[in-house]
Amino acid sequence: MYDPALVQPMRDETMAMGIEELTTVAEVDAVFSNHSGTALVLVNSVCGCAAGTARPALRQALSHDVTPGKVYSVFAGMDTEATQRARSYFGEDFQPSSPSMALLSDGDVVMMLHRHMIEGRSLEDISADLTAAFDKHCGTRV
Amino acid sequence: MSGHVFHPGHHELHGITVVVETSGDTTYVGRFDKEDDERAYLKDVGVHQAGTQSWEEYLDRTMLYGVKVEHRDLVVARGEITSVRKLTEVARS
Numbered sequence: 001m002y003d004p005a006l007v008q009p010m011r012d013e014t015m016a017m018g019i020e021e022l023t024t025v026a027e028v029d030a031v032f033s034n035h036s037g038t039a040l041v042l043v044n045s046v047c048g049c050a051a052g053t054a055r056p057a058l059r060q061a062l063s064h065d066v067t068p069g070k071v072y073s074v075f076a077g078m079d080t081e082a083t084q085r086a087r088s089y090f091g092e093d094f095q096p097s098s099p100s101m102a103l104l105s106d107g108d109v110v111m112m113l114h115r116h117m118i119e120g121r122s123l124e125d126i127s128a129d130l131t132a133a134f135d136k137h138c139g140t141r142v
Numbered sequence: 143m144s145g146h147v148f149h150p151g152h153h154e155l156h157g158i159t160v161v162v163e164t165s166g167d168t169t170y171v172g173r174f175d176k177e178d179d180e181r182a183y184l185k186d187v188g189v190h191q192a193g194t195q196s197w198e199e200y201l202d203r204t205m206l207y208g209v210k211v212e213h214r215d216l217v218v219a220r221g222e223i224t225s226v227r228k229l230t231e232v233a234r235s
Contacts, residue, residue, distance in 0.1 A: 047157060049158070093207045094208060095210050097186075112206075112208075115159065115208075116159035116205075116208070116229050119159060120158050120230075
């Protein structure tokens with residue numbers, strides 16, 4: 001567990017994007033136990049190697065014309081139980097990594113951006129992966 | 143905190159998921175941590191053994207579903223290592 005004060009700017013960065021942060025198991029279940037439509041889940045992380053690019057890439061992707069219906073985040077290494085519960089909704093095949101992003105449609109994962117798909121890549125490339133998935137799986141924002 | 147790095151001054155592959163091939167039957171996939179004159183240090187490591195699932199299938203599945211971790215920390219003797227490449231580069235090739 002990291003110092004919460006050290007992590008708060010990273011939480012603030014996601015909340016400034018309009019992302020709803022889920023910090024408890026109850027909050028995760030309330031959202032995903034019977035979810036319909038599209039949702040992106042950011043598994044946030046303190047790791048600057050990857051998360052330092054993932055968050056701004058997501059911010060850029062969310063300015064795209066087509067975006068998920070809802071965007072949520074859980075914070076790995078901080079809100080451990082909420083993160084574990086969120087991952088349980090991704091299915092057994094997907095291995096945990098952070099940062100990562102899962103795009104769900106009616107409760108099923110239709111795109112997973114693992115940590116290894118984020119680390120060492122440019123913000124623009126990651127954002128392009130996300131917007132391609134948004135175009136493929138999400139309806140046009142009204 | 144955009145671009146903030148908690149651990150500057152590390153090896154260029156630090157934090158990157160790599161495929162470590164060895165002179166034996168074993169391939170490791172995990173996050174590169176550091177190296178010294180004798181060893182490479184990996185974190186959250188999956189293992190492929192020749193003779194089981196094919197190497198290509200293993201890497202394809204790892205790309206799609208992530209690294210199935212068998213060792214949180216693993217040390218590999220540098221003398222056994224034949225190559226260290228980024229997973230994303232190996233998967234593209």
